[in-house]
Amino acid sequence: MSAIAGDPATELPAWWQPLLTRVGALRPETFGSPTPSARRSAVLILLADGPTGPDVVILQRASTLRDHPGQCAFPGGGVEPTDGGPAGTALREAGEEVGIRADTVQVVGTLPELYLNVSDFRVTPVLAWWRSPHPFGDLDPGEVAQVARLPLADLADPANRLRVRHPSGYVGAAFRLDGMLVWGFTGGILSRLLDLGGWSRTWDTTRVEPLPPGF
Template identity: 60%
Template sequence: MSGRPDGLPGWWEPLLTRVGSARTEDFTPLRPPASGGRASAVLVLLGEQQPDEPDLLVLQRAATMRNHAGQAAFPGGAADPADADPAATALREASEEVGLDPASATVLTTLPELYIPVSRFVVTPVLAWWHAPHPVHVRQPAEVAHVARLPVAELVDPANRIRVRHPSGWVGPAFQVRGMLVWGFTAGVVSALLDMAGWSRPWQPGRLLELPDTPVTVPVASDEVVT
């Protein structure tokens, strides 16, 4: 996207400039396959409830999902043939999953394609400014268990940053914020963006949480409205 939209908060810099030259390697060592994979997109939506206090919209997948069950995630999913581009996919999915009004979000840029081997998704993260925040809620209980706005100040709090180890042996960064455990693909993207924005604070990666074989769930009523 050329230029900057009117009213864009100052905290978007240096993040917005930095992601303009970001590479896949800045987020993951995994390269998308030369062919195959399922085209998809996720919405990395940053807004604010108070001036200069950015937050991030996330959801938690239902425990019954075939892929990524019980995990915290960005709104998003597989591309439809009718989607014009990754931004259209991400906004459509966010509308279907949590009732986001696409007109309330200003797409700023897309990040490099990232690959998730377990589901064979080739994911394009779409970075957007929630210029007109409004209440959101779970619209598809079969796919989404919970939706939340996580303050960046809490994401960067060293007390909320840990590492997790999957039963497969994989170890990666994670966040424990407001009853949610953010790990895996989503935590990797969040961690990289916090670094690019200059928001990260020093933390000790000594805390290691062993992930259970079953999905990690949070007991929240599916009709909860998040403002």
Template identity: 50%
Template sequence: MTQVPDWLERLAAQARQATVPRYLRPPAGRGREAAVLMLFGEGPNGPDVLLIQRSAHGRRHAGQPAFPGGGVDPGDGGPEAAALREAQEETGVDPAGVEVLCRMPELYLTHSDNRVTPVVAWWREPSAVHAASPDEVESVERVPIAELVDPRNRFTLRHPSGFAGPAFRVRGMLVWGFTAMVLDSVLRAGGLDVPWDTAQVEELPPDSLNLASR
């Protein structure tokens, strides 16, 4: 059992007060409630965060790296419980070893019509994880923060629509879109970010675009 580290306490304090960009603010009366779990732990290669690679056969966000998560069910009682339940279903993580620290402001995803609440948590007692729901999840990775903030793994990714945002290339995954934006914001909030070349721009690969367009 390990205590919440100072860097994560600082990150959580900033994350709960994060400012939501106008284009991510939920519209009144629209969207399905959803939650994702941003689970930080202390792994063999230092501090890390749990990410999944969604199945290419999924209905929404197919093939994309993401935080574990999904819809908030009536019996969940809120985003925190929903995020933990979904993480257990998708990765096999034991919720008993997870300490929820805060919820971030709700964000709206137009493509899936979801109002998503990111839940920040500390992996107090890590458990084995795997792709527990193969129909939805292709793989599970504990990604070291050191790899995420490494300038060699960071760049700006441009969608054919013209929108450009932060992206990461780690552990064989191209992390972009919603997940990359949230990661970028919380790493900066926690003082973990290091300077990187934001002028290095790449186009969204056709295979990623085709999956995202479903």
């Protein structure tokens, strides 16, 4: 993960500290080999205090979208010239997709840039605290099928963890929770997040299932 943005904020809940400590020790780097045409984008990893502990905002993309239809993802999208950087992109997209108000969010830092060769995007994950959660806005059915706040403790529950095998042969971390199957880029980031924050529990990594049709 790259540098923490600004003051690490002493107001953050105590559960942030292990994550911040490990995040600050990560070296900035780009994963993968982006093409010259790769478009820059950003996603918002939005953590909040939920009824049972910290949770994260995850949406399911509409099945009609051209890129990654039907997949679960963090709010996010392509960088626009007026965004002012990855954090601006992530906040704008979160507002457009699920109605999250930027004034309720505190940006904390960024993960290293990742390259998605399937869609030719260079993605910067933006780590943030939702200090004043509010109901989600009206969803655009053309972009978002559903959105949820998934508790990190439930994501770390071994019963909800597995790996999926894509027809291409790719095998990666996945989570099945609240009717959502989170895999691919988002599943990998969530798995890493649980490790960095100290939330991970031992789970059966030999549990590998084929990716269901439609994904």
